[in-house]
Amino acid sequence: xxxxxxxxxxKVTETGTPVTLRCHQTENHRYMYWYRQDPGHGLRLxxxxxxxxxxxxxxxxxxxxxxxxxxxxFLLTLESATSSQTSVYFCAISATTGVxxxxxxxxxxxxxxxx
Amino acid sequence: AQSVSQHNHHVxxxxxxxxxxxxxxxxxxxxxxxWYVQYPGQHLQLLLKYxxxxxxVKGIKGFEAEFIKSKFSFNLRKPxxxxxxxxxxxxxxxxxxxxxxxxxxxRLKVLA
Numbered sequence: 524x525x526x527x528x529x530x531x532x533x534k535v536t537e538t539g540t541p542v543t544l545r546c547h548q549t550e551n552h553r554y555m556y557w558y559r560q561d562p563g564h565g566l567r568l569x570x571x572x573x574x575x576x577x578x579x580x581x582x583x584x585x586x587x588x589x590x591x592x593x594x595x596x597f598l599l600t601l602e603s604a605t606s607s608q609t610s611v612y613f614c615a616i617s618a619t620t621g622v623x624x625x626x627x628x629x630x631x632x633x634x635x636x637x638x
Numbered sequence: 639a640q641s642v643s644q645h646n647h648h649v650x651x652x653x654x655x656x657x658x659x660x661x662x663x664x665x666x667x668x669x670x671x672x673w674y675v676q677y678p679g680q681h682l683q684l685l686l687k688y689x690x691x692x693x694x695v696k697g698i699k700g701f702e703a704e705f706i707k708s709k710f711s712f713n714l715r716k717p718x719x720x721x722x723x724x725x726x727x728x729x730x731x732x733x734x735x736x737x738x739x740x741x742x743x744x745r746l747k748v749l750a
Contacts, residue, residue: 554736565728565742566682573736613681617738625670625689627730627738629682 526550527630529614535636542601544633546614552623555597556615557589566613572597604637640665642731644741651719652749659714659744661729670732671712673703677725688712699723721750
């Protein structure tokens with residue numbers, strides 16, 4: 524398995540509180556992604572990063588922000604959590620060179636419940 | 639807009655039955671194609687990929703997929719399923735940029 528660690532693995536929080544999820548990689552891959560997975564929707568891209576301090580929005584970015592201050596870390600922040608953000612969040616990485624080029628590898632996921 | 643369609647949302651098979659899961663995509667250019675598997679409670683794992691060359695690709699655990707360019711399809715097959723294949727299967731398309739577009743998934747249940 525690719526060296527991707529997501530933390531926390533489970534989180535229960537209350538509506539209106541800020542939440543930060545962390546993704547850490549040891550592969551030195553350029554691209555990092557945050558997806559959410561919901562029944563009937565598959566995986567939907569929230570934000571992605573193509574380098575340190577270089578990020579962009581995905582299809583469901585409202586209510587989320589990201590930061591990437593180091594190659595290995597990609598943080599997802601819910602500024603003020605809402606119940607609609609209850610989901611499973613997956614981090615993914617991909618490389619632009621080498622044998623892993625253009626293949627996405629996924630972390631174990633974070634199950635977030637917003638009450 | 640680019641999209642990936644997986645027509646079978648739920649499939650139930652008995653052990654030893656043959657499997658075929660459909661995947662169609664809408665994108666006219668060159669694409670990279672993937673099938674991922676997600677076992678209950680786990681993350682997505684790569685089953686197989688197609689980048690170029692032989693349109694019939696073989697992956698792990700006896701799975702294979704065939705790329706048919708004229709039909710914009712990349713169907714997943716396995717001749718004889720096992721109970722341990724019970725999982726959710728996702729088709730994904732990468733048009734060569736950062737973007738990966740996933741289908742909504744097919745839940746496969748294999749009865750022992």
